[in-house]
Amino acid sequence: VNGQTKVTFSNINSDTKISKHIYGHFAEHLGRCIYGGFYVGEDSNIPNTNGVRNDVIKALKELKVPNLRWPGGCFADTYHWKDGVGPKDQRPSMVNKWWGDVVEDNSFGTHDFLNLCEVLEAEPYLAANVGSSTVKEFTEYIQYVTRENGVPMSDYRIENGRKEPWKVKYWGVGNEMWGCGGNMTPEHYANIYRQYATFMTDWTNSDGFYRIASGANVADYNWTEVLMREIPKNLIEGVALHSYSFVEWDKKGSATDFDEAQYFSTMQTALKMDELIQKHTQIMDKYDPEKKVDLIVDEWGGWYQVEEGTNPGFLYQQNTMRDAMIAGTTLNIFNNWAKRVKMANLAQTINVLQAVILTEDEKMLLTPTYHVMKMYNVHHDATLLPISFDAPNYEFNGETLPAVSISASKDKNGAAHISLVNIDSKKENEVVIDVEGLKIKEISGQILKSNNLQDHNTFNNPNNITPSKFKDFKLKKGQLTLTLPPFSVVVIEGK
Numbered sequence: 080v081n082g083q084t085k086v087t088f089s090n091i092n093s094d095t096k097i098s099k100h101i102y103g104h105f106a107e108h109l110g111r112c113i114y115g116g117f118y119v120g121e122d123s124n125i126p127n128t129n130g131v132r133n134d135v136i137k138a139l140k141e142l143k144v145p146n147l148r149w150p151g152g153c154f155a156d157t158y159h160w161k162d163g164v165g166p167k168d169q170r171p172s173m174v175n176k177w178w179g180d181v182v183e184d185n186s187f188g189t190h191d192f193l194n195l196c197e198v199l200e201a202e203p204y205l206a207a208n209v210g211s212s213t214v215k216e217f218t219e220y221i222q223y224v225t226r227e228n229g230v231p232m233s234d235y236r237i238e239n240g241r242k243e244p245w246k247v248k249y250w251g252v253g254n255e256m257w258g259c260g261g262n263m264t265p266e267h268y269a270n271i272y273r274q275y276a277t278f279m280t281d282w283t284n285s286d287g288f289y290r291i292a293s294g295a296n297v298a299d300y301n302w303t304e305v306l307m308r309e310i311p312k313n314l315i316e317g318v319a320l321h322s323y324s325f326v327e328w329d330k331k332g333s334a335t336d337f338d339e340a341q342y343f344s345t346m347q348t349a350l351k352m353d354e355l356i357q358k359h360t361q362i363m364d365k366y367d368p369e370k371k372v373d374l375i376v377d378e379w380g381g382w383y384q385v386e387e388g389t390n391p392g393f394l395y396q397q398n399t400m401r402d403a404m405i406a407g408t409t410l411n412i413f414n415n416w417a418k419r420v421k422m423a424n425l426a427q428t429i430n431v432l433q434a435v436i437l438t439e440d441e442k443m444l445l446t447p448t449y450h451v452m453k454m455y456n457v458h459h460d461a462t463l464l465p466i467s468f469d470a471p472n473y474e475f476n477g478e479t480l481p482a483v484s485i486s487a488s489k490d491k492n493g494a495a496h497i498s499l500v501n502i503d504s505k506k507e508n509e510v511v512i513d514v515e516g517l518k519i520k521e522i523s524g525q526i527l528k529s530n531n532l533q534d535h536n537t538f539n540n541p542n543n544i545t546p547s548k549f550k551d552f553k554l555k556k557g558q559l560t561l562t563l564p565p566f567s568v569v570v571i572e573g574k
């Protein structure tokens with residue numbers, strides 16, 4: 080055991096809510112995320128509802144997906160929504176130039192996506208095209224989706240089979256405008272953003288749209304600075320941030336065949352999220368001390384080499400206990416920053432990057448990341464219980480990282496939930512939590528662990544890694560003592 084870590088609650092009467100939208104997902108027209116992942120078409124032998132796989136619907140409903148971002152990513156700024164509505168056999172095709180240069184036939188479009196969100200009871204987050212679109216195309220999209228009948232765009236929607244408008248609150252005003260969205264300077268984008276955001280709403284934003292500005296790439300603090308300075312606060316509700324975890328950007332390494340050095344550097348980039356949020360929010364605090372604008376981490380996750388023999392443009396990768404470590408620690412970071420971080424989207428839901436689901440023809444599996452997200456859904460819309468502790472070190476090759484990550488919340492029924500991650504690849508960590516003030520009588524818990532960091536679920540062994548009951552704790556005189564095995568995720572419930 081690597082010593083003992085003492086944890087205390089710094090404010091059990093906090094009123095900060097952990098927005099369930101921190102647990103959001105992201106689905107791009109990229110590789111086999113939409114086609115083959117979500118959508119197999121109405122005529123497929125794979126059981127489906129309006130073309131969307133039933134096994135996927137069931138798994139995502141059980142995950143309680145709060146929101147889903149679509150159609151990109153980089154794809155979003157090449158997407159023309161009118162190509163994806165109306166009779167499927169009459170839709171024009173296009174080239175998906177960012178992702179594999181394949182032909183996109185537009186058979187999965189806005190109706191398919193928004194109807195799917197209704198089935199999943201997830202809020203849609205439409206990332207709309209700014210980079211290669213016009214204000215007219217953008218505003219017509221909003222009208223098509225959200226207006227009651229009686230205007231040209233709502234009539235067009237009704238003609239295409241949908242009478243009632245959908246409820247779409249979240250709108251992304253472009254994606255990665257510093258890169259695939261148009262290689263813009265922040266000053267240029269800030270102006271473009273102001274223009275688009277103006278025409279999205281009426282005088283008072285009476286529809287309550289939530290406009291999200293395309294945000295910084297990792298530590299590009301100047302991007303956030305310029306946007307926060309130049310965009311009037313009545314035109315913006317959220318500013319985004321993208322940050323991925325990897326070994327080295329130019330030498331990503333295999334998703335399953337990695338050594339400890341590669342694991343350690345992946346965790347270094349993952350844990351950087353805390354510093355990124357701290358520094359971006361510091362800038363936001365300067366221009367928005369009232370915290371009117373939220374930070375939206377709408378792309379995060381692990382990024383490795385694609386699986387052997389697959390299209391490099393499809394970003395298909397396996398998912399191991401290393402990904403469970405990324406998910407567990409990152410979600411704890413988001414929870415602990417719940418005052419500013421109001422939404423986040425894991426990239427990406429199915430068959431792309433750090434997916435929660437992988438599919439192969441009719442087969443489907445749930446990844447370790449899926450299990451972590453599901454174990455953590457007890458934090459959705461719960462009240463944050465801020466904690467304080469000195470994390471023990473995870474040492475490797477003369478470098479150190481905090482080995483233990485923790486966040487906690489109290490749900491509406493008064494139950495407390497504590498999520499803990501031990502990223503140390505070899506050592507157990509003992510944690511003692513002072514739960515005196517919480518008046519807990521009964522403890523239960525779940526753990527996700529495995530024998531090797533590289534372990535993962537396969538189509539032949541889909542349940543190799545699944546959560547099990549956690550028993551390694553004792554509660555005595557208001558002190559809860561737990562032993563966390565190496566590279567494990569634990570979620571405790573106290574009532």
Ligand code: AHR
Pocket residue numbers: 107151152153154254255378426427432
């Ligand atoms: O998630 C894959 C890609 O990563 C997205 O399309 C883009 O926004 C980011 O660079």
